Amino acid sequence: xxxxVGKAEVEQTPQDYKPSxxxxxxxxxxxxxxxxxxxxxxxxxxxxxxxxxPATHGVMRVLIRCDGELVTGAQAHxxxxxxxxxxxxxxxxxxxYLPYTDRYDYLASMNNxxxxxxxxxxxMPDLEIPRRATLLRTIxxxxxxxxxxxxxxxxxxxxxxxxxxFLYAFREREWIQALFEKICGARLxxxxxxxxxxxxxxxxxxxxxxxxFCDVFEEKWKEYHDLLAVNHVxxxxxxxxxxxxxxxxxxxxxTGPMLRGSGVDFDLRRDMPYMAYGEAHxxxxxxxxxxxxxxxxxxxxxxxxxxxxxxxKECIKLVRWCLEVIEDGPIIGDVPKVLKVPAGEAYVGIxxxxxELGHYVHSDGGKVAVRCRVRGPSFTxxxxxxxxxxxxxxxxxxxxxxxxDIVIGETDR
Amino acid sequence: MExxxxxxxxxxxxxxxxxxxxxxxxANKKEKDPGRAGMPFVTIDPAHMVEFLxxxxxxxxxxxxxxxxxxxxxxxxxxxxxxxxxQLLSIEHKHRLAIKAPLPKSxxxxxxxxxxxxxxxxxxxxxxxxxxxxxEGNPDPRHILLPDDWEGYPLRKxxxxxxxxxxxxxE
Amino acid sequence: xxxLQEAAGPVLEHAARPEGDASIFVSLHRWLIPEAxxxxxxxxxxxxxxxxxxLGLLIGxxxxxxxxxxxxxxxxxxxxxxxxxxMYAGGWHGWAQSIADGVKLLTKEDTVPKDxxxxxxxxxxxxxxxxxxxxxxxxxxxxxxxxxxMDLGVFAILALSSTTTxxxxxxxxxxxxxxxxxxxxxxxxxVVAYEIPLGLSLLAPLFALGTFSLGEASxxxxxxxxMKWAIFTNPFLVPxxxxxAISALAETKRxxxxxxxxxxxxxxxxxxxxxxxxWSFFFFEEYAAMxxxxxxxxxxxxxxxxxxxxxxLRAAGVEESSLxxxxxxxxxxxxxxLFGIFLMMWLRWTLPRVRIDQVMTMGYKYLTPLxxxxxxxxxxxxxxxxxxxx
Numbered sequence: 021x022x023x024x025v026g027k028a029e030v031e032q033t034p035q036d037y038k039p040s041x042x043x044x045x046x047x048x049x050x051x052x053x054x055x056x057x058x059x060x061x062x063x064x065x066x067x068x069x070x071x072x073x074p075a076t077h078g079v080m081r082v083l084i085r086c087d088g089e090l091v092t093g094a095q096a097h098x099x100x101x102x103x104x105x106x107x108x109x110x111x112x113x114x115x116x117y118l119p120y121t122d123r124y125d126y127l128a129s130m131n132n133x134x135x136x137x138x139x140x141x142x143x144m145p146d147l148e149i150p151r152r153a154t155l156l157r158t159i160x161x162x163x164x165x166x167x168x169x170x171x172x173x174x175x176x177x178x179x180x181x182x183x184x185x186f187l188y189a190f191r192e193r194e195w196i197q198a199l200f201e202k203i204c205g206a207r208l209x210x211x212x213x214x215x216x217x218x219x220x221x222x223x224x225x226x227x228x229x230x231x232x233f234c235d236v237f238e239e240k241w242k243e244y245h246d247l248l249a250v251n252h253v254x255x256x257x258x259x260x261x262x263x264x265x266x267x268x269x270x271x272x273x274x275t276g277p278m279l280r281g282s283g284v285d286f287d288l289r290r291d292m293p294y295m296a297y298g299e300a301h302x303x304x305x306x307x308x309x310x311x312x313x314x315x316x317x318x319x320x321x322x323x324x325x326x327x328x329x330x331x332x333k334e335c336i337k338l339v340r341w342c343l344e345v346i347e348d349g350p351i352i353g354d355v356p357k358v359l360k361v362p363a364g365e366a367y368v369g370i371x372x373x374x375x376e377l378g379h380y381v382h383s384d385g386g387k388v389a390v391r392c393r394v395r396g397p398s399f400t401x402x403x404x405x406x407x408x409x410x411x412x413x414x415x416x417x418x419x420x421x422x423x424x425d426i427v428i429g430e431t432d433r
Numbered sequence: 434m435e436x437x438x439x440x441x442x443x444x445x446x447x448x449x450x451x452x453x454x455x456x457x458x459x460a461n462k463k464e465k466d467p468g469r470a471g472m473p474f475v476t477i478d479p480a481h482m483v484e485f486l487x488x489x490x491x492x493x494x495x496x497x498x499x500x501x502x503x504x505x506x507x508x509x510x511x512x513x514x515x516x517x518x519x520q521l522l523s524i525e526h527k528h529r530l531a532i533k534a535p536l537p538k539s540x541x542x543x544x545x546x547x548x549x550x551x552x553x554x555x556x557x558x559x560x561x562x563x564x565x566x567x568x569e570g571n572p573d574p575r576h577i578l579l580p581d582d583w584e585g586y587p588l589r590k591x592x593x594x595x596x597x598x599x600x601x602x603x604e
Numbered sequence: 605x606x607x608l609q610e611a612a613g614p615v616l617e618h619a620a621r622p623e624g625d626a627s628i629f630v631s632l633h634r635w636l637i638p639e640a641x642x643x644x645x646x647x648x649x650x651x652x653x654x655x656x657x658x659l660g661l662l663i664g665x666x667x668x669x670x671x672x673x674x675x676x677x678x679x680x681x682x683x684x685x686x687x688x689x690x691m692y693a694g695g696w697h698g699w700a701q702s703i704a705d706g707v708k709l710l711t712k713e714d715t716v717p718k719d720x721x722x723x724x725x726x727x728x729x730x731x732x733x734x735x736x737x738x739x740x741x742x743x744x745x746x747x748x749x750x751x752x753x754m755d756l757g758v759f760a761i762l763a764l765s766s767t768t769t770x771x772x773x774x775x776x777x778x779x780x781x782x783x784x785x786x787x788x789x790x791x792x793x794x795v796v797a798y799e800i801p802l803g804l805s806l807l808a809p810l811f812a813l814g815t816f817s818l819g820e821a822s823x824x825x826x827x828x829x830x831m832k833w834a835i836f837t838n839p840f841l842v843p844x845x846x847x848x849a850i851s852a853l854a855e856t857k858r859x860x861x862x863x864x865x866x867x868x869x870x871x872x873x874x875x876x877x878x879x880x881x882x883w884s885f886f887f888f889e890e891y892a893a894m895x896x897x898x899x900x901x902x903x904x905x906x907x908x909x910x911x912x913x914x915x916x917l918r919a920a921g922v923e924e925s926s927l928x929x930x931x932x933x934x935x936x937x938x939x940x941x942l943f944g945i946f947l948m949m950w951l952r953w954t955l956p957r958v959r960i961d962q963v964m965t966m967g968y969k970y971l972t973p974l975x976x977x978x979x980x981x982x983x984x985x986x987x988x989x990x991x992x993x994x
Binding site: 098099102104106107110142143144145270271272273274275284286291292361362363364365366367368369376378380381382383384385390391393395399400402403432433 | 457460467468469470471472474498499500501502504506507508509518520522524527529531550551552553554555556563576577578579580587588
Binding site: 065067068073074075089177178179180181182183184187188191247248251253254256257413414415416418 | 686687782786866867868871961962
């Protein structure tokens with residue numbers, strides 16, 4: 021052992037060599053030999069989960085303090101994917117910022133486009149959105165919600181250790197991406213929903229294909245349900261883990277499936293309707309699924325997972341309703357090429373797959389925003405992890421991070 | 434509840450620090466008013482922000498129990514104020530409230546809202562590093578998105594981009 | 605003598621012939637050295653040559669099987685997941701994928717972390733590999749062909765296969781990585797917990813058959829046209845086999861018990877810091893251990909060499925010492941082993957991973973007492989049958 025350490029000291033340059041045994045633990049014995057003292061106490065172990073770790077779904081770092089397998093403390097470190105989205109928003113024109121919105125929650129780009137467009141449209145009271153555009157927006161946003169939830173449940177299975185549902189989920193997501201490719205040419209970062217409407221009409225036969233997808237997907241949904249949601253091992257791993265009571269969910273400002281998983285009946289689409297969602301709800305096109313604590317305590321990881329499962333079904337119903345009522349017509353309102361947005365401030369929050377995506381836009385009447393704030397749901401939802409992880413096992417902490425369904429592009433923006 | 438009703442209720446409850454409100458209005462060419470688009474908000478005194486938020490959260494009729502967003506804005510390089518912008522949401526009554534608190538750039542210090550809404554903690558950290566606002570009482574006021582040794586407050590309008598960072602050229 | 609032993613009479617006699625006669629070393633050198641020259645060849649040459657050939661055969665046989673298993677795993681997982689798996693390497697359904705992988709792993713850089721304990725880091729995969737080869741050497745290939753003939757074959761296999769844990773713990777400790785350490789500690793805890801139900805569940809067929817030798821165990825199941833498998837003769841062997849199967853999954857670190865390498869939690873567990881060929885040794889060990897566990901299960905529950913094929917050969921009057929019979933025996937046991945491996949793969953690609961406390965609870969709280977109950981039941985059943993029918 022002495023030899024190894026001595027050699028390492030010779031080989032390493034002074035800057036990057038960090039001795040594994042600290043200097044104060046070294047002492048010279050009367051015989052002239054160096055003695056090493058090792059820290060053999062059973063103190064807590066600090067483990068760095070990330071930034072390169074499969075469980076963090078991207079480049080997030082969670083510093084965990086562990087006592088054996090038991091997590092006694094956790095601290096999230098963000099910012100590895102910070103791309104200055106808000107600063108860019110203050111430096112590019114209104115329309116030019118749209119592609120940047122694709123990139124914060126890259127699993128639900130349609131919804132991001134929609135959130136930003138609605139926020140800017142809130143500053144333009146004269147702008148009228150054609151009905152066909154509204155319904156196309158709804159179809160795309162809901163399809164993207166399904167795609168996003170598919171990734172969420174697929175990767176959650178992966179976190180728990182089941183590989184196969186992940187690939188099944190990606191099979192259906194692939195189809196949704198192919199549908200999006202047909203309507204806008206892109207598979208991940210769409211920039212399809214523009215200020216004033218959408219930029220391209222649905223190609224012939226597209227709506228029928230969406231209807232066909234809905235039929236097939238309902239069959240496939242049962243597969244996920246049987247393979248994952250009611251799988252005994254999966255339930256054992258997720259039920260009663262990471263329980264968020266109602267009060268805590270509200271206190272932490274959780275939104276979306278995280279909030280509904282705790283049994284709080286709130287969905288922006290139904291309760292503060294925008295676009296055609298209010299009309300669709302009156303027509304009975306969708307319900308808002310809630311966590312019921314079926315397999316364990318209310319608000320555990322399984323509940324959050326299952327809310328996402330059920331939401332996919334509701335999305336299908338909503339898409340079907342849109343397909344029924346959609347008519348031919350214009351697809352974009354009268355928006356000039358160089359857009360000057362009237363002076364004012366607006367905050368618009370929409371229901372993203374992960375929760376409330378809020379855009380605060382402030383215009384001084386010019387071509388560029390004064391302030392373009394993005395309130396990403398992943399950011400607030402992640403904050404609860406630090407609170408949930410202490411007291412759980414190491415494997416549970418992975419389940420907890422997975423159940424928050426974060427996208428690092430959005431937490432860091 | 435509509436915005437006007439919320440404002441009246443706040444006034445009736447004697448919410449501390451309530452300064453007034455601002456609503457969108459159409460342009461008026463006679464008075465050379467360019468008008469204002471968008472959403473209404475109430476203006477408060479940042480010194481009483483925490484007490485004001487407590488009223489918003491605890492009042493029966495308001496019950497604004499979710500803090501959606503807490504951020505700041507620097508309206509222009511000449512402005513003497515930073516704005517603290519808060520978006521509240523009520524689950525039970527299904528209404529929103531936007532709050533604006535002008536904070537002088539010369540003394541950007543305000544009490545932390547963490548005691549009222551736990552959600553505020555990370556938002557305040559972000560706000561602090563981006564605008565240089567100190568939230569007194571935040572349990573963990575480190576940087577969140579930026580590196581710990583980042584200099585300057587990037588979202589302020591007078592921010593100058595660094596030439597280099599740890600020897601890496603940013604030109 | 606149990607009933608089975610009485611019934612198996614002549615076959616058993618053949619399987620239990622004295623040692624030197626049946627060793628693969630001896631029979632091989634007999635084929636290689638013409639009868640006339642036997643006296644002129646020095647004894648040490650015979651011994652060393654036999655050992656060399658035996659080792660070569662063993663390593664070759666296991667390596668080819670493991671490579672096939674790796675290819676099979678990819679194909680099975682692919683088809684379970686609506687993919688095709690490898691399709692290009694070698695042409696037909698990517699049959700050469702494992703060879704290509706092996707070449708890639710051989711040429712990869714072999715890295716050692718900066719502050720790792722180099723000696724231990726290097727020895728660990730060797731220990732893992734050596735112990736699994738040692739365990740597999742105790743496995744007979746047919747009634748007449750053995751690598752190392754042992755009367756207490758099961759003991760040797762259990763003892764040697766659990767030595768892999770030492771290698772794994774060494775690897776985890778020497779890597780100087782916290783994830784590796786976690787993986788190693790989980791492995792140690794898990795193997796200690798599951799060694800008990802594994803051994804106990806094996807005791808049940810040992811009671812039923814009355815032998816520790818794998819060859820004899822197979823011979824004892826040779827009745828009923830090769831279908832007198834132990835599991836059909838004693839009802840308590842069914843739960844015992846289930847316990848054995850679960851424990852074998854845990855022993856071989858296969859999903860749903862792959863906690864030591866849980867890739868979503870511990871990055872890659874004890875193998876995190878390994879790369880290239882050293883990493884592939886651990887990989888190799890996993891598949892070899894699967895083969896071993898499946899084959900031991902086949903020997904003590906599912907007839908070993910016995911199947912309708914051997915039954916038919918026997919009926920046709922083919923001698924048990926003939927080459928044809930040997931190959932049929934070998935093929936039968938390999939098929940059974942591969943089927944076991946296929947089941948393990950199927951489980952892996954279907955089930956999520958369990959948590960460490962659940963693993964421990966299941967091992968200590970449920971499987972161990974259940975296995976004890978099975979042993980008792982199997983023994984009582986044998987005594988009862990013996991009292992009633994003999």
